[in-house]
Amino acid sequence: SAVISQKPSRDICQRGTSLTIQCQVDSQVTMMFWYRQQPGQSLTLIATANQGSEATYESGFVIDKFPISRPNLTFSTLTVSNMSPEDSSIYLCSVDRNSLNTEAFFGQGTRLTVV
């Protein structure tokens, strides 16, 4: 199984600021995924992060608000920009199951509260 580490595990941020969340995997993977889990809800895919190319965003999510970096095959960052209280969520990193030939693994998540 893969070990996925996210930092920070939680943060409280002021509205209008930005937060960068890091995701580190202990194995090389082709694709990494960023999900958002709003309070009391299920997981929604934000974007797919591919190494060497721009991230692919799902409907309702834009690069200006959620810029993503993928500098190598084991690391990715998600930035939540110009935050508002509506951005208060758990943000989760996941990896491509095909790279690991197994089920999709998740990090422990980053709990963001915007005040």
Place this chain on the structure above:
Amino acid sequence: GESVGLHLPTLSVQEGDNSIINCAYSNSASDYFIWYKQESGKGPQFIIDIRSNMDKRQGQRVTVLLNKTVKHLSLQIAATQPGDSAVYFCAELHNAGNMLTFGGGTRLMVKP
């Protein structure tokens, strides 16, 4: 306090009873399904998976049933224990990609 599962449908069962959690999926082209368990403060944890060419798969104390005709997935937990209390999500994988689409989730509460 923990926010995961606050507004999700809740299934309450007695310890030792069997639990059945249901999920409807949307894409008939999905070829792989996963059940996840999410405990407070943690990311989703893989429980069991099933491919679309199967209709049943068993694990340790868990069974997943797939009905492709009505696009329905269920998770059965035998002899439910307090440690099974969590939010359970089904997820489907579209064969054209590797991203998962999650169902709405069900909160399981086990009464001692």
